[in-house]
Amino acid sequence: MEPDLRSPDQRIRLLDEEDKLETLSSLLRRENVPLTSFVVMKHARRYADRLNALAQMAEVEFAVHSYSHDQAQPASADEIERSWDEFCDVWNCEPRGYRSPNCLIDSGGLRRLAERGYRYDSSITPSIRFDRYGYNNMHLPRTPFIVEGRGHDILELPVACLRGVPVPFILSYVKLFGLRAYQAAVPLLPLPNIVMCYFHPYDLYASEIAGGVKGWKRYAHLRNSGDAINLLQGMIRMLKKQGYQFALMRDLAQSTVASGNVPRIAADAIDRKAGITSRSFSAA
DSSP states (O other): OOOOTTOTTOOOHHHHOHHHHHHHHHHHHHHTOOEEEEEOGGGTTTTHHHHHHHHHHSOEEEEEOOSSOOTTSTTOHHHHHHHHHHHHHHHSSOOOEEOOGGGOOOHHHHHHHHHHTOOEEOOOOSSEEOSTTOEEOTTSOSSOEEEEOSSOEEEEOOOOBOSSSOOBOSHHHHHHHOHHHHHHHTTTSOOOSSOOOOOOGGGGSGGGTGGGOOHHHHHHHHTTGGGHHHHHHHHHHHHHHTTOOOOOHHHHHHHHHHHTOOOEEEGGGGGSSOOSSOOOOOOO
16 A cells, blocks of 8 residues: 555555445455555555544454555664554554565564564565566575574565466456466466565556656556456455455464464575675665
């Protein structure tokens, strides 16, 4: 839950426009799918009434998507502390989950999240990204694992990717490649048994916000943009057909840890293979 791309006034049309919010919430109710909404906390107070309205229209858990969506400091001490405090002020409870901007996270960020009290993170995509937000997480598991810090642990819930060909199963990629491509691939390159998939509000109405986007990214955002809500429904039904059940991520995190059968990885192993681009995230 973040502002629309290139929006000068940092709008979120999904929340501003009743028909957009009703279209999404109707889909969630119809398919009986709960939603975990990772909110950029800088905008949470402004949109608190609309976010709470969404929570009345469907089953929703709120979590944190950093404070300011600063890709240079995706999980710095300042971003984590400010987002934690703002979440507590807006919703009068402590947040449980975190997702970094552009899925950028390193060992230091995970340690800081664990020390602050976050129960789970969902920032790691076990894939490769080649643009300026590049990373190489091919050495990390596709299924949930515990990151061991200095006296504090945190559960990582990785974004779902196909086996062997690490293409993420998220709405922006489904729009780009088409749902039929995934349906054809999954029998040979199955998804993990626990699937985290996500979308941005603007994925649902990209044609309205792509004016300032250039090059191949403009093409990627506009591809199948008019059919986005149907593709999201198709993703849900595809998972149901394969036997998946849906849950809030806080409940998934709790049941996963309670199972006692979760691999453990030292925090330093997260950085074993540095990103495609050289990067050092700030701790301050």
